[in-house]
Amino acid sequence: MKILLYLAVKVASSFAMLVIGAAVVFLLLHAIPGDAAIAALGEQASPSAIAAFRAEHHLNDPLFVQFWAWASAALTGDLGQSISLAGGFSTASLIAGSLPNTLFIGVYALALAVAISLLAGSVAAARHGRIEDVLATSGAIVTISMPDFWLGYVLVLIFSLGLGWFPAYGFIRPGDSLGGAFHSGFLPALAIAVPMAGIFSRMLRATLLETFRRAYVVSAHAMGFGRFFIFWHYVFRNALIPYVTTIGLQARYLLGGVVVVERVFGVPGIGSLMVDAAFARDYGVVQGCAVVFLLIVIAVNFMVDAVCGLLDPRRAG
């Protein structure tokens, strides 16, 4: 029961954060100098046309009234119209078309990063001070130092232009062919995953080493339990909590990386959409994308809290 209450409180606070965040984005983008009516109608528009446009789009209302109108429409899935991209698509349909691609790449990258880091971090901790540890630790700090979009090009140079194993550009939507999406999405996902894995494995190694020294682990050794039994039942589960928390904390960097890496590989995701909209000064679309990104990070952090609550029931109590 306690965990349900804990989750309910988390849901409520996450929602409040989303609303306030949306308001901040709204205000920020409305503070941009320039008149939306002139931007939409052009410099030559007659004053009466501008007045009509302003009235039609409620641009004369106070900002908080405008935000209320936008937010209540957003809750029903209506994020307004794109003023530039391919003429008059709704923002919601643009986002709906690109979000699955971004989520696919993001989850793909996260899965790769977790797989690499679980292996590297555990090996480094178990073989502490030996050659495996040195290799894994040095590898981690080198990968952390690489910009992900640059790594993307290096991967293209090696695996696409050199070996020809993966396409250099373009992405097959998971809806069209799941296998194609895994194949064409591998390099972008890997470019995001490798620096991420460096951060994760450093964290895992540090917590594992710390847990190895805990009194209950030492006493388990003294009681004669096997090494693998101790690792699995005493060390690993306890080390997982900081590890999972780190994943939540990295969500903003992971999604940040997605925005740029999508451009490198021509993935038609929400990051690409947002950058295109920014170039076109299509603020409605930028705003919609920003709020969706915020929603994803908040959702990830909610899930991390939930998982940590399950791993350590004391947190929820």
Place this chain on the structure above:
Amino acid sequence: MAKRRSASGMWHTFRTNRVAQVGTAVILIAAAVILLVRLFSPYGPTGNDYMNILRPPSLSHPFGTDSFGRDVLTRVVYGAQVSLLISFAGLLLGGLIGTVIGMVSGFWGGVLDAVTMRFIDLLYSFPTYVLALCLMLLLGYGSRSVSLAIALIYVPNFARLARSMTEAIRAENYVTAARLMGQSPPRILLREILPNIAAPLLVQFSAGLGFGIIMEAGLSFVGLGVQPPTPSLGVMMADGKDYFQRGPWVLTLTGLSVAWIILGLNLLGDGLRDALDPQLRRRMS
């Protein structure tokens, strides 16, 4: 909290720390290359040379030339200085604002703390480039906006760190003593608390410096950051991507230089952490 360690003790730990040694070597090599190029390079960062367009790396052009025939190594050296400055300015501003917010919040606690930290949580929930992109639209593209974006991204990191450290030591005897002696809160924050929480903030700063360079490179790469002809590392990489297949060395070697500098900063940051935070060091090794 243990008594403050002597500066010479920290310096000794830092100097004998292998990670710090490697980091220093990496940074020194970068500094030597910058110095040598600035002193002896016959090329400038902007002059075009249409006789030598897209030459692969050679003795006269160690990093090759770009699509305007400019020496890539020379441009990398100038670009590294621009990018470092942008990152440094951003980190400094973000660090100052974040530290003040965190210290004030952690020192007084209560409603102020609760409200401020929710706002910090919110700021932390925006993906890095999304925050930067919105700010670019508001302020216009260019180096100053990129610095401000880096600052805004790093405010929550510093605020959280400063807050948790301040909260942990605000009930220590020396803080209570200062309070009972009638010292004003600003003085307590500055003289008693700040010196005791400075070490982790410094580590955060050095790690952030590298990430700031990545941010600048990423934003300028997409075209929403520093604008040409300013030779920032991101601008050069964006330029290199346009003819990546014909001249892959421009993008590859520029990025490699970025990675090299960031590697040095990260290693130095790790060494610094070990030297400044012996507790963490004992736990890690």
